[in-house]
Amino acid sequence: MRVALGREDFKALRIAKASNVNLKQLSQLLGLSQTTVSRALNGYPEVNAETRERVLDAVRRTGYRPNRAAQRLATGRAGSIGLVMPTAHGYPSDVHFGEFLAGLGDEAVRHDFHFVINPSHPDDEEATCKRLVASGNIDALFIAYMREKDPRVALLKSLSIPFIVHGRSIGIPTDYPYLDIDNTAAFHDATKLLVQLGHRRIALLNGPAHFAFAIRRKKGLEAALAESGLRLDEACVQHSPMTDEHGFSGMKRFLDLPERPTAILCSSTVLALGAVRALNQAGLKLGSDVSLIAHDDVLPMLKPENFSVPLTTTRSSLRSAGSRIAKRLIARILNLETLPEQELWTAELIVRASTGPAPQPAGRANRRSPG
Amino acid sequence: MRVALGREDFKALRIAKASNVNLKQLSQLLGLSQTTVSRALNGYPEVNAETRERVLDAVRRTGYRPNRAAQRLATGRAGSIGLVMPTAHGYPSDVHFGEFLAGLGDEAVRHDFHFVINPSHPDDEEATCKRLVASGNIDALFIAYMREKDPRVALLKSLSIPFIVHGRSIGIPTDYPYLDIDNTAAFHDATKLLVQLGHRRIALLNGPAHFAFAIRRKKGLEAALAESGLRLDEACVQHSPMTDEHGFSGMKRFLDLPERPTAILCSSTVLALGAVRALNQAGLKLGSDVSLIAHDDVLPMLKPENFSVPLTTTRSSLRSAGSRIAKRLIARILNLETLPEQELWTAELIVRASTGPAPQPAGRANRRSPG
DNA sequence: CAAGTCTCTCAAAGCGCTTTGGACGAAAGA
DNA sequence: TCTTTCGTCCAAAGCGCTTTGAGAGACTTG
Numbered sequence: 067m068r069v070a071l072g073r074e075d076f077k078a079l080r081i082a083k084a085s086n087v088n089l090k091q092l093s094q095l096l097g098l099s100q101t102t103v104s105r106a107l108n109g110y111p112e113v114n115a116e117t118r119e120r121v122l123d124a125v126r127r128t129g130y131r132p133n134r135a136a137q138r139l140a141t142g143r144a145g146s147i148g149l150v151m152p153t154a155h156g157y158p159s160d161v162h163f164g165e166f167l168a169g170l171g172d173e174a175v176r177h178d179f180h181f182v183i184n185p186s187h188p189d190d191e192e193a194t195c196k197r198l199v200a201s202g203n204i205d206a207l208f209i210a211y212m213r214e215k216d217p218r219v220a221l222l223k224s225l226s227i228p229f230i231v232h233g234r235s236i237g238i239p240t241d242y243p244y245l246d247i248d249n250t251a252a253f254h255d256a257t258k259l260l261v262q263l264g265h266r267r268i269a270l271l272n273g274p275a276h277f278a279f280a281i282r283r284k285k286g287l288e289a290a291l292a293e294s295g296l297r298l299d300e301a302c303v304q305h306s307p308m309t310d311e312h313g314f315s316g317m318k319r320f321l322d323l324p325e326r327p328t329a330i331l332c333s334s335t336v337l338a339l340g341a342v343r344a345l346n347q348a349g350l351k352l353g354s355d356v357s358l359i360a361h362d363d364v365l366p367m368l369k370p371e372n373f374s375v376p377l378t379t380t381r382s383s384l385r386s387a388g389s390r391i392a393k394r395l396i397a398r399i400l401n402l403e404t405l406p407e408q409e410l411w412t413a414e415l416i417v418r419a420s421t422g423p424a425p426q427p428a429g430r431a432n433r434r435s436p437g
Numbered sequence: 438m439r440v441a442l443g444r445e446d447f448k449a450l451r452i453a454k455a456s457n458v459n460l461k462q463l464s465q466l467l468g469l470s471q472t473t474v475s476r477a478l479n480g481y482p483e484v485n486a487e488t489r490e491r492v493l494d495a496v497r498r499t500g501y502r503p504n505r506a507a508q509r510l511a512t513g514r515a516g517s518i519g520l521v522m523p524t525a526h527g528y529p530s531d532v533h534f535g536e537f538l539a540g541l542g543d544e545a546v547r548h549d550f551h552f553v554i555n556p557s558h559p560d561d562e563e564a565t566c567k568r569l570v571a572s573g574n575i576d577a578l579f580i581a582y583m584r585e586k587d588p589r590v591a592l593l594k595s596l597s598i599p600f601i602v603h604g605r606s607i608g609i610p611t612d613y614p615y616l617d618i619d620n621t622a623a624f625h626d627a628t629k630l631l632v633q634l635g636h637r638r639i640a641l642l643n644g645p646a647h648f649a650f651a652i653r654r655k656k657g658l659e660a661a662l663a664e665s666g667l668r669l670d671e672a673c674v675q676h677s678p679m680t681d682e683h684g685f686s687g688m689k690r691f692l693d694l695p696e697r698p699t700a701i702l703c704s705s706t707v708l709a710l711g712a713v714r715a716l717n718q719a720g721l722k723l724g725s726d727v728s729l730i731a732h733d734d735v736l737p738m739l740k741p742e743n744f745s746v747p748l749t750t751t752r753s754s755l756r757s758a759g760s761r762i763a764k765r766l767i768a769r770i771l772n773l774e775t776l777p778e779q780e781l782w783t784a785e786l787i788v789r790a791s792t793g794p795a796p797q798p799a800g801r802a803n804r805r806s807p808g
Numbered sequence: 809c810a811a812g813t814c815t816c817t818c819a820a821a822g823c824g825c826t827t828t829g830g831a832c833g834a835a836a837g838a
Numbered sequence: 839t840c841t842t843t844c845g846t847c848c849a850a851a852g853c854g855c856t857t858t859g860a861g862a863g864a865c866t867t868g
Binding site: 088089090100101104105108132133134135136137138139140141142 | 823824825826827
Binding site: 170174180309336342343 | 457504506538541549551679685707713714744
């Protein structure tokens with residue numbers, strides 16, 4: 067029975083508007099059952115198109131918003147995703163984490179999803195994951211900072227909870243859902259550019275050696291060198307947290323080497339910051355005396371184009387990654403269209419002023435040294 | 438009727454352990470009503486001490502954890518706190534935000550509280566707050582990045598939702614709950630130290646001018662100068678986002694001034710990063726040619742003691758602030774002991790190597806210039 | 809000794825939603 | 839014409855917790 071809204075109803079409507087309507091009131095207002103209204107809202111097929119329109123219209127007018135707690139209880143879905151945030155003292159990932167989170171949040175808020183943020187010592191992440199899942203109030207988990215043969219992957223599989231990995235482990239089958247950038251290719255291409263510019267001795271300021279991304283980046287560098295018959299000198303490699311200070315000291319060490327590298331690869335613009343500082347201090351000119359390519363996570367606080375000499379970078383937005391991961395995670399939870407399980411993004415190689423031809427060894431202009 | 442646990446019960450117990458016990462099962466196991474068990478767990482007085490002990494023991498053995506969604510529904514409390522994260526493109530607060538969030542999360546996870554993180558353009562924060570509150574699934578809100586006469590305070594008051602402000606506005610009554618550090622005092626004391634060291638011309642690399650903290654820091658500087666009969670030259674002040682790049686360019690500008698300042702106050706170690714770079718580039722020695730004091734939020738990625746010349750700082754941990762705010766917010770929601778509504782923390786002035794006596798004007802050693 | 813007080817416990821009524829298992833006509837097939 | 843099948847809709851049973859209102863004993867009190 068369909069009835070036009072009378073004066074009484076409008077009064078109810080106004081009250082409802084003030085004090086948050088619930089499903090019952092809404093259905094009474096419409097002269098429908100809660101079932102039908104609920105179905106209309108959740109896109110079930112067994113409801114008349116016209117009825118659905120009426121419902122949607124009433125929702126707009128009353129400002130009805132389903133109570134998330136009730137939904138969660140009824141569906142058994144927690145409506146929130148877990149986040150393990152590695153934050154030991156001195157742990158350098160905060161900058162990157164904040165940016166990533168912004169992306170996650172952007173997407174999550176659109177679906178009314180919440181976060182359970184669990185800070186944890188990096189060495190304790192496994193236990194934290196377990197605890198988080200056991201708590202029962204997340205229905206998906208996100209993990210990052212993958213290491214070689216990372217035990218968390220197996221753990222999460224065994225816990226049978228939807229999860230997505232940012233990055234990829236190494237040395238275990240990659241049959242889990244991930245989003246990663248092609249670090250190998252990125253650093254391979256960057257190296258190739260440097261080699262094309264005549265650089266023969268290239269150094270690497272990398273992240274901590276136990277992280278998969280760091281391993282891959284080094285591999286990319288080595289592969290590209292090998293293609294030109296060159297080898298990576300281990301003295302030209304530094305693994306360290308990606309802070310300004312490590313960038314500075316690392317670069318300084320490189321410059322003190324008997325055979326000084328002519329080009330540097332940096333795993334982060336934060337590292338590059340320190341590296342450039344060391345370069346300036348040594349009186350070397352970026353882009354001519356020394357070339358540098360950094361990986362750019364697109365941190366708003368540190369733009370490569372704003373460096374005194376704009377930096378050539380391999381770019382991939384951390385924030386977009388966060389947003390994408392949230393989208394996939396939520397789709398997974400809601401059983402919507404199945405998005406691809408595994409994604410490998412390509413970083414863009416953007417050339418700016420920090421790269422240039424290798425300086426010619428004095429007195430031997432334009433000739434390659436023999437042997 | 439109190440019954441010892443029989444074989445059947447232990448079987449039930451084992452099953453329960455595997456598949457998450459609920460209150461009903463737990464109460465059956467104990468031969469008590471759900472009411473009593475619930476009360477025992479929530480610390481109500483009308484339950485026998487011995488009974489409570491029995492309940493607690495069973496909880497330990499079964500690993501019972503109340504279903505948060507059900508609790509939320511029954512109590513009407515959302516069990517989560519809202520976070521408006523300002524993240525416009527180029528907005529520089531990420532570093533600080535991440536660190537702060539770690540503190541928040543630390544405390545929140547202890548009480549099973551969730552977050553609703555709502556990224557928002559800084560200029561749109563008011564609307565975002567409104568939307569967040571209206572969504573009905575937060576029961577407290579946290580806001581930061583206070584501006585002069587910030588309209589959000591009045592807004593939140595009118596929305597009658599518990600909230601805490603990180604920082605304090607200026608120009609409106611401070612009768613709302615906040616946690617702030619005494620920025621005026623911090624920069625006053627820092628300035629005083631510099632003046633005692635003989636510095637007469639002091640510059641300020643500050644955060645954006647519309648932020649209350651920036652206004653207060655400038656005020657502190659001016660007050661301390663005034664006490665010694667000195668004035669702040671507006672040419673020696675820069676308001677800008679707190680990025681490395683702005684630190685660099687700002688310092689460069691200062692150094693180009695006809696009357697160059699002998700000391701610099703920095704609102705962030707990130708600014709100091711760029712400032713120090715400019716100093717090095719100009720061939721000036723930090724701590725002797727120029728003194729510098731930075732405010733240190735205790736970011737793990739950027740420690741003042743690790744700078745090539747360790748930085749004198751005014752220190753106050755952002756992370757502790759986050760943790761404290763979460764604690765107060767949660768106490769507020771749960772109506773626990775009433776923690777103080779307003780807190781003003783004092784920043785510590787920690788002297789390291791970046792401060793030293795003012796360089797003597799050439800040819801007039803140890804004498805003050807007349808007039 | 810009846811009446812009042814405590815102390816401890818319980819049954820049952822929600823909280824606001826989803827979802828199961830029909831019900832009731834109307835259209836379609838036998 | 840009588841069954842089937844749809845297409846729409848509904849009543850009611852949860853989801854797992856908190857909380858109200860009361861009851862059964864045990865203990866005081868007048």
